[in-house]
Amino acid sequence: MEENNSGASQNNLDEQPFTITVFGKTGTGKSTTLNALFGLSCKTDPSVACTIEPQIAHFEKGHHIEKPIRVVDMPGIGESIDADMQYLPYYEKWIPETHSLVWVTQADTRAYKRDEIFLNHLLPLLHPSLFFTVALNRIDHLGVDEGEKSFDITTKQPSQAQLQILPEKIDDVYRLFKGVLKTTVLFEKHQIVPYSAVHRWGLDTLKTTIFTRRETLC
Numbered sequence: 001m002e003e004n005n006s007g008a009s010q011n012n013l014d015e016q017p018f019t020i021t022v023f024g025k026t027g028t029g030k031s032t033t034l035n036a037l038f039g040l041s042c043k044t045d046p047s048v049a050c051t052i053e054p055q056i057a058h059f060e061k062g063h064h065i066e067k068p069i070r071v072v073d074m075p076g077i078g079e080s081i082d083a084d085m086q087y088l089p090y091y092e093k094w095i096p097e098t099h100s101l102v103w104v105t106q107a108d109t110r111a112y113k114r115d116e117i118f119l120n121h122l123l124p125l126l127h128p129s130l131f132f133t134v135a136l137n138r139i140d141h142l143g144v145d146e147g148e149k150s151f152d153i154t155t156k157q158p159s160q161a162q163l164q165i166l167p168e169k170i171d172d173v174y175r176l177f178k179g180v181l182k183t184t185v186l187f188e189k190h191q192i193v194p195y196s197a198v199h200r201w202g203l204d205t206l207k208t209t210i211f212t213r214r215e216t217l218c
């Protein structure tokens with residue numbers, strides 16, 4: 001993966017390869033997700049913010065790819081807005097060039113305040129032609145801290161209890177993101193995709209959702 005803040009300079013979306021840009025708090029599994037979806041080898045770590053500059057992967061038109069795409073792994077949202085805002089030039093460059101914005105967050109928490117605050121700061125940069133996906137990772141840990149039966153790692157399926165609490169979780173996450181996004185971009189509940197990057201559950205749906213607008217845009 002290339003590391004830089006340069007890249008294409010034109011902001012005309014039609015002239016850019018289909019561009020997927022990934023945001024989210026440090027440790028939610030952005031790099032693991034990109035590795036699983038696109039066969040990349042971004043560094044992953046349970047405790048360290050590995051990505052401090054945007055990491056850009058280019059996929060040329062080829063055997064399995066009909067049209068060129070670009071995948072941009074943004075630095076993780078950290079501990080303070082001040083620290084996050086040092087990356088503002090990266091956001092200002094990449095969001096206008098993004099077709100599909102993927103916001104990775106985790107299912108196994110109730111603490112979405114940082115997502116909310118940070119998304120609010122990015123809101124002025126979002127544009128109506130952007131397709132917004134909330135990638136709800138770590139489904140394998142959903143409800144486990146509250147004593148629910150956990151993910152079956154043999155069959156690679158969530159437990160019945162996890163599947164039962166999932167709609168309520170999606171409702172909560174939807175309320176929160178919709179409350180910030182309002183009508184800035186199209187955002188409906190099916191744009192929240194539950195999955196587990198490490199256990200590869202839900203990845204196909206995530207990929208299909210991320211590419212929703214590809215055919216019409218490119």
Ligand SMILES: Nc1nc2c(ncn2[C@@H]2O[C@H](COP(=O)(O)OP(=O)(O)O)[C@@H](O)[C@H]2O)c(=O)[nH]1
Binds near residue numbers: 033
């Ligand atoms: N249990 C579980 N852990 C995950 C999942 N996805 C990522 N992780 C772990 O979370 C940690 C942080 O992942 P990483 O991809 O580096 O996060 P990033 O900082 O958002 O890029 C790593 O230890 C991953 O193995 C998942 O679906 N379930």
Ligand SMILES: [Mg+2]
Binds near residue numbers: 030031032049050076
């Ligand atoms: Mg990372």
